Amino acid sequence: MTEPRVRQMCAADLPEVLETDRLSLPRPWSEALWREELESPFSLYLVLEESGEVHGHIGLKLLSDEAHVMTIAVRSEKRRRGYARMLIQAALAVPVAAGVRRVYLEVRPSNIAARSLYESLGFRTTAVRRNYYGDEDALLMTLDLEHR
Numbered sequence: 001m002t003e004p005r006v007r008q009m010c011a012a013d014l015p016e017v018l019e020t021d022r023l024s025l026p027r028p029w030s031e032a033l034w035r036e037e038l039e040s041p042f043s044l045y046l047v048l049e050e051s052g053e054v055h056g057h058i059g060l061k062l063l064s065d066e067a068h069v070m071t072i073a074v075r076s077e078k079r080r081r082g083y084a085r086m087l088i089q090a091a092l093a094v095p096v097a098a099g100v101r102r103v104y105l106e107v108r109p110s111n112i113a114a115r116s117l118y119e120s121l122g123f124r125t126t127a128v129r130r131n132y133y134g135d136e137d138a139l140l141m142t143l144d145l146e147h148r
């Protein structure tokens with residue numbers, strides 16, 4: 001058993017990443033969308049690997065002085081071990097170094113696990129996006145990196 005580590009995602013990780021998404025999210029992305037995202041120069045995609053297996057991932061888009069968390073998921077059997085927190089902290093190191101000032105994300109109000117995670121890292125709810133998911137509103141959560 002090796003220590004969990006966070007590293008850059010590559011195309012070879014996609015089968016495990018797609019599987020995690022399929023089991024974790026109500027609307028998982030298609031493989032085509034994943035490939036597009038991985039190729040974007042504005043993207044930052046990381047995985048958490050342990051003993052050669054990928055247990056979780058995160059994706060950010062970096063645009064000017066803002067970063068947007070596009071996706072995050074951890075395999076259900078590997079949750080509550082601090083892996084999502086590790087992924088966010090590793091992903092945020094890049095925008096901080098690049099001078100990004102604010103990080104945004106959308107979350108379902110019903111997603112208590114994700115909301116607790118984001119709040120524990122300093123994100124605050126700053127707006128509601130009505131009917132964002134079609135079947136539910138989204139809370140817009142913001143992390144102000146300048147005034148932490």
Ligand SMILES: CC(C)(COP(=O)(O)OP(=O)(O)OC[C@H]1O[C@@H](n2cnc3c(N)ncnc32)[C@H](O)[C@@H]1OP(=O)(O)O)[C@@H](O)C(=O)NCCC(=O)NCCS
Pocket residue numbers: 024025072073074075078079080081082083084085086106107108111112113114116117118120
């Ligand atoms: C949200 C998610 C990524 C959290 O992953 P995780 O690896 O279990 O999270 P961590 O272990 O790093 O948890 C960090 C903190 O988040 C909060 N948290 C995480 N899961 C929680 C839960 N089920 N209930 C309450 N708080 C929770 C806690 O504050 C936790 O700290 P603690 O364990 O010291 O109390 C995971 O539940 C998941 O993949 N969910 C499905 C996909 C999803 O909803 N993605 C987010 C879309 S916006």
